[in-house]
Amino acid sequence: MDDFFTFALERYNYWIVIILMMTGLYIVISRGNLVKKIVGLNLFQTSVFIFYITIGKMVGATAPIYIGDELYKAHGDDHGDGHGKGHDKDHGDAHNGAAYDDSHASDHDSAHEEGLHAAPQANDREANDLGSDALDHGDSLHGKIDNLGANDLKAAIAEAGPADGADADSLHDLSDRVDAGKIANDPLVKPPSEDAPALDIAEAPLHEGAGNTLEDFQGVADASHGAMEIMYANPLPHVLILTAIVVGVATTAVGLALAVRIREAYGAIEEDELEALDAVAEFGEGGAEAAGAAQ
């Protein structure tokens, strides 16, 4: 029984959707006032918006806006040398191979230093302007890998289906898969130890996603242990629902415009009054008007 309650409570957003939907439908059906009908219709549509947003939401994921390299910088900020360097080094090893390793790691770190004070976007450009070939190369590689990660995550989410399907296990698998991919990209590199990259990767999204309330998310971080570098919420449902909101607004506008025209033509917006008026127009109160209004 407890299981059932937790199951039901954990999905409270679906309950909101259902309650709103039924309320809206009930209003549409039961109310005779045309404006109230439109209000009911709106509630009904709103429930669908919430439903779609629910689909797109993921626990611990950030808004679906591509942040890319700035994450590393933020990461560097938070953790200072120890962690940040380790992280960067791992990446350098994994992707750039021996040739680029040193230059990349150091350049990248210096870029971080500058980034401490500048706005992230500007910093990015600055770094690119300043950078040697090696730096450029390193950055673009990083970008690529970020993309790779994001895509894999998306695919995996698609497979996992509902938002809450992204549990610790699957995330762990994911990170493993991504690591494997990286390693496969460069045969020169020895596979890193199981834990090191996974840990790094796990913590990255938490800092990013959480921002200031880093500590709050630390627990979740350890639990998920293998999260991607960045976890994005699924953007597609949001886009869809933006479209649906536009449709809903248009529907409301047309509906209210019709209500205004009905008021002009009949002088009433209550459904039963309208029916009575139509009946009078068709059959006449005494039958006198019948001939004239029949057309």
Added chain:
Amino acid sequence: MNLMEQVPVLPVVIPMLAAPFVMIAPNGRAPWAMATVVAWATFIACIFLLQMVSQQGVISYALGDWAPPIGIEYRIDLANALVLLLVSGMAAVVFPFAYKSMQSEIDPKQSSFFYAAFLICLTGLLGVTITGDAFNIFVFLEISSLSTYALVAMGARRDRRALTAAFNYLVMGTIGATFFVIGIGLLYQTTGTLNLADLADRISDQDNRMIDAGFAFILVGIGLKLAMFPMHLWLPNAYTYAPTAVTAFLAATATKVAVYVIIRFFYSVFGFNFEFLGAAFTWVLLPLGLAGMFIASLVALFQEDVKRMLAYSSVAQIGYMLVGLSFGTVEGVSATLVHVFNHALMKGALFMAIGCVVLRMGSASIASFSGLAKTMPVTTWAFIISGLSLIGVPLTVGFVSKWYLLEAAFDVGQVFVGFLIVASSLIALGYVGRIAELMLLREPPENAPSGTTPWSMLIPMWVLVAANVYFGLSTTLTGGVAERAAAALMSAAGGAP
């Protein structure tokens, strides 16, 4: 970047881009002329499309060059090429007709808005048909529906009840569309894709309640849009009070496109591996189709307004399409497709004839039809020939539809259903015969207004009447294409060939 590669997108883009220009054109002849040219351009693009599909098979067009399944795909096979041809063809015929008819039926100050809304409605219907993306279907469905509400409401000049009819249509239509979008959401949640082909791929190997629920929502939502029998209540009023040219166009296209959508979802998305589909056929489509055939036909018998009578008859005809669909065989689907096409021809011609009568007599009430053979013989015969087609008399398209339907029914051993199809056709004989009797045998009222019906209305009407006869004799376009389309749909759905 040659033009032929871009043809698939033209049917949607041409009317959509033209609509704002039509709207800012000065009232009067200009918006009508522009809209007519646009409708014909769209029609020609659709003819090209059908030819291309017929020769090279399925066309996939990536909108904005974003590759499917991520991007929106326009996917045209024979089934929707046929529906595209039908919708754009009806537009090409109805637009010339609309000019004189609309002069008398809507406020002249609204004419540019009227033609703009008409074009947007056309855009929506073509978009629903052409797209291969589930959410895109919803968007286009709402584009066409919203403009339809406005078009129906424009009948308020003749009868203020058009406003309440449009309002009720809006409420019902929005509920239907929202149900549809919930269904799409459920499918998206389980599969993570919106592309129809991709959806079919991912649904095929899973069977769970999410998909069942999604299927049910989609069926109910589209059922509302296509006026499946108990959900048809918006239709009679909307068709009765809308301006006649609008009724002619909507009756011929709007519900047909919804029927197409349901075919697309049943066969191209869910397929026969989906267990619910068989249950939906046996327990929903067949009984509701049969009930619609009889109840709506019987209601039509007692109507005092000929437009309303034909509106109820439309509900009944949709029953035939659903019954054809419910057999779940190639014959059944091709019967439905053929009937979609043929019913558009007959209802278009009938409503146009009513338009001519309304222009002359000022009303579509049954009284204004009495003795019409003497005052308006050309219109009368157009009405009678297409009325015979509605009943299903040989040498007309109605007969072809019924033939295909009966063949499909006997093929699956549903002899009783075949019997019911014939029986309900007899009711059609009842209501069409009632009007025919009035027109042919009664004397016209003494004060009948005289005048001539303009050529711009007679020619489109007779084009459709001729099509009724032509496609009744030669079924290569309708039957041939429909059979090939149905076979393709069926093989994709994994059903028996």
